[in-house]
Every structure is written in structure tokens, then in C-alpha cells.
Amino acid sequence: MADVQRDLKFVCHMGVCGAARLLVWLALVMFLACAVLVHLSLDFPFHAADAHKHFWPLTDWRFHSPLSYWNDHHHARWVGVLELGLVLISMAVLWQRFHSRWVRAALLAGLTSLAAVPMFFWWTLG
Numbered sequence: 001m002a003d004v005q006r007d008l009k010f011v012c013h014m015g016v017c018g019a020a021r022l023l024v025w026l027a028l029v030m031f032l033a034c035a036v037l038v039h040l041s042l043d044f045p046f047h048a049a050d051a052h053k054h055f056w057p058l059t060d061w062r063f064h065s066p067l068s069y070w071n072d073h074h075h076a077r078w079v080g081v082l083e084l085g086l087v088l089i090s091m092a093v094l095w096q097r098f099h100s101r102w103v104r105a106a107l108l109a110g111l112t113s114l115a116a117v118p119m120f121f122w123w124t125l126g
Contacts, residue, residue: 048074087114 044054046069051062068074069083091107098104 046079084114 040054043052044063045065046067047063048065048068048071050068050071051064053060053062055061066074067079068076069079070076091111095104095107
């Protein structure tokens, strides 16, 4: 009888752990899906000549925005300043909200890339 109870406890424990793991994975998938939707919604208004087919395979239509994040003929400098400001504000909010070393290290790495990537292209492309 003790073996049956022990086995039943093990099966219940594994079921609870499995359900908890499933919930963690579902939360991660939901987080990533929301991140994709936010990216698409913010990507949509900032592509002029290089517009994407956001509604493919339903249609091949492209929205050619008057704004661009990289083309100077479509106000890229202002879009870049706006983007940099939003990124810095977001990083400051995350820095205040999370006190973990790993989160803050990731924020510092992101802040470093904000300077390193443009400097790399400026140095290599002139």
C-alpha cells in the first residue's frame, strides 16, 4: 500500500510540475508573440521606399510611409531621434523596475550597442 501511495504522489507531483512547465512555456510564447505584434505595428509606419508586405500572403500590398527610419529623404534624422529617446526612456524604466544583476547587465549591453553599432558603421562606411 505504501508503494502505491508513493507512486501516486510521484505521478501527481510530475503532473503539477508538467503543468507548471507548460504554463511557463505558454507565457514565454505569448510574450514573444506580443513582441512580434508590437514590432510589426511600429515597423509599419517607418518604411518608405523599402516597405514590407505586412499582410502577405493575404495580399501583396505595401504601405509606403512618408517616414523612414533610415532614408534621409523621408525624415530619418527625426525618426532616429524619436527612436533613441524612446529606447533611453524604456531602458531607464526597466533599470528602475528591475534590480537583478542579469537584467541590468543586459540593459548595459543594450546601451553599449546603441553607441557601438552606429560607430561601427560610421567607421567602416565613412
